[in-house]
Ligand SMILES: Nc1ncnc2c1ncn2[C@@H]1O[C@H](COP(=O)(O)OP(=O)(O)O)[C@@H](O)[C@H]1O
């Protein structure tokens with residue numbers, strides 16, 4: 082695999098994004114994410130967190146700049162290669178994006194089915210994952226019958242079921258009480274310890290202190306600042322740890 | 324609520340398989356990804372009606388073509404020479420002479436004088452059984468049936484008339500196709516009508532299928548985007564839609580073909596009961612039934628292609 086900044090899993094270079102003819106919502110965004118790290122992306126509502134994450138999970142192309150994922154420039158790579166990259170990224174969407182006419186377990190199984198995992202190899206991981214997020218009793222339920230917090234946990238289970246290399250979560254604790262928020266954070270940490278690079282966007286500053294080794298990126302009206310030095314002094318972890 | 328914080332070991336075994344960018348079908352339950360209206364929705368019924376109408380119009384066109392073709396090949400090279408002469412002796416002499424002259428020609432395949440008895444039998448219903456016998460007999464012309472080697476043309480007709488004119492002054496030469504001309508013209512108009520109808524129905528069916536595929540896409544746009552963002556590729560997503568719409572089209576096309584065939588068979592029986600030789604020539608051959616069976620197949624192909632093009636063009640607008 083070709084690599085940009087040695088060992089980087091994500092690299093943004095002078096990225097700018099505007100919607101239509103409006104002013105830029107992201108300007109001169111440059112940063113590097115390293116495998117196995119835990120990042121918070123924080124900033125006021127409207128600062129551009131969701132926009133940045135959309136670039137990160139390849140839902141959107143930047144207006145300018147370079148976005149490298151897994152050592153590959155995603156701007157110039159043929160469009161047909163992008164699904165392969167997306168399968169390496171787990172996403173918890175801010176609005177969950179559950180498929181309304183699929184049951185909880187079918188929603189969670191979706192990434193495995195897309196990747197072509199045999200049906201026989203799907204049942205158990207899905208059951209285990211649902212137990213893991215405490216929804217094993219609701220496996221057959223449809224999203225509309227779930228509470229906001231339950232839907233959020235389904236979305237999280239779906240994001241991590243295929244053990245992605247990068248987990249992107251957009252306000253994943255926005256709909257749950259503080260206790261559940263903490264539990265979900267512990268869940269992300271557990272995944273992080275297994276080698277997944279985690280990026281959690283949140284406007285809740287209390288959450289930041291709850292993960293000791295986390296690095297913080299702050300967005301302020303589309304520009305990135307660096308309170309923990311995560312961008313200036315990125316952690317150099319040995320990729321072999323993965 | 325029983326949340327444990329250990330990663331289930333099984334997810335580890337799955338991860339190794341979940342990395343390819345290949346495009347497997349999304350499992351046998353994939354069709355569940357799309358909200359199915361199936362038979363309760365309009366799609367199969369629209370296709371059924373369109374297929375039935377197209378099958379009937381196609382059958383009409385084909386049987387008209389057969390009708391015209393049969394009639395034409397029977398009479399295409401056919402000529403009738405009448406000897407219109409009141410005196411029986413002279414009539415017979417000129418008829419014999421005409422037969423001899425005609426038989427000498429290379430461009431004539433067959434010459435047959437219709438025997439007077441046969442002629443009288445033909446005319447009896449109109450003129451009574453006394454026709455042609457006795458002194459007060461109504462004079463009837465002698466009839467000679469001529470089959471040319473090729474088709475009758477204006478030139479061959481004129482040339483024949485001229486060659487008979489001197490020695491057989493009472494001869495009148497007519498192409499058999501001549502009196503059928505208006506019938507052929509009518510059949511030909513009907514054929515064009517059938518062709519235009521089939522084309523219009525095909526265009527309407529295409530539009531209906533296109534609209535149905537578009538609306539199915541619209542109501543599943545979110546699902547498409549989710550599968551897209553989870554790493555589903557264009558071929559997988561288009562495949563889900565194609566299979567779903569193909570199912571609808573197969574059901575609709577099958578019902579439509581059945582309805583169309585029932586209508587054709589019932590109509591065919593009624594025409595057969597007319598007992599007319601001309602209508603009998605309008606039956607459908609094995610190849611024609613094959614064409615009719617192709618109609619629903621084309622409907623399915625059209626539906627699937629429309630779904631594919633629509634979905635792919637929507638996906639191209641996403642990154
Ligand atoms: N699809 C879009 N079209 C136009 N403007 C958008 C779109 N999405 C977001 N924006 C604008 O971009 C800015 C950043 O939004 P967003 O990335 O959602 O911020 P955050 O997630 O930090 O709240 C906001 O001003 C928002 O109105």
Ligand SMILES: [Mg+2]
Pocket residue numbers: 130131132175251
């Ligand atoms: Mg947001």
